[in-house]
Amino acid sequence: MSTIPLTVVGAAKLRAELQEMKTVQRPAVIAAIAEARAHGDLSENAEYEAAKERQGFIEGRIAELESKLSNAQIIDPALLDADGACVFGATIDLEDMASETVVTYQIVGDDEADIKEGKISISSPISRALIGKYPGDVAEVLAPGGLREYEILDVKYV
Incomplete structure (x- = not known):
């Protein structure tokens, strides 16, 4: 498995x-299974089946x-030094060119x-269009509703 940002x-x-x-959910489901077992026949015990499914x-x-x-x-976005580029962790102010x-x-x-x-x-179409761009650049994003253009106003690392 590759690294996950x-x-x-x-x-x-x-x-x-x-x-x-x-610490909370695992012990709770174990207790629910124990309680359901105490009711007897497990073959027709809906509580037991539900608790086992939840445990899984x-x-x-x-x-x-x-x-x-x-x-x-x-x-840590606060430690990034990307010279104003849009990178993972950056907070970006955008203007939708169509709606302003x-x-x-x-x-x-x-x-x-x-x-x-x-x-x-990071894997969304808009992120992929923004990566590597700088303030003043225009990013074109192929959205389900058609091509959208966004102007990058500011890039912050916070």
């Missing part, structure tokens, strides 16, 4: 989720989180992308 904040969120899975999901998610964190390349609206996005890893928080995935 993550910001410091994204890595902290994954660690917190892993900790919660191991939790164990799978724990393994996935551990794998991602062990393969993570953690990048200004938006701000931070380029982050796939696991931490959340458009509502202004965080876009």
Whole structure:
């Protein structure tokens, strides 16, 4: 598996989720399985089946989180020195050339992308169009609705 880029904040969120899975959710599902077993016949015990299914999901998610964190390349945007270029971790102010609206996005890893928080995935079309560009450049993005042009107003490393 190749390295997975993550910001410091994204890595902290994954660690917190892993900790919660191991210390809260795993013991809770083990207790639910024990309680369902106490009800007797397991062949027709829906509670037992649901708890076992939940346990499988939790164990799978724990393994996935551990794998991602062990393969993570953690990048602190505040320590970047990219001479104003759009790079992973950068926060970029863009103006949509068609609507003249200004938006701000931070380029982050796939696991931490959340458009509502202004965080876009490094593998998204807009991120790929922005990487390597500087303030004043125009990025052309082939979106589902057609070609969109964004002017890069500012690039910050915070």
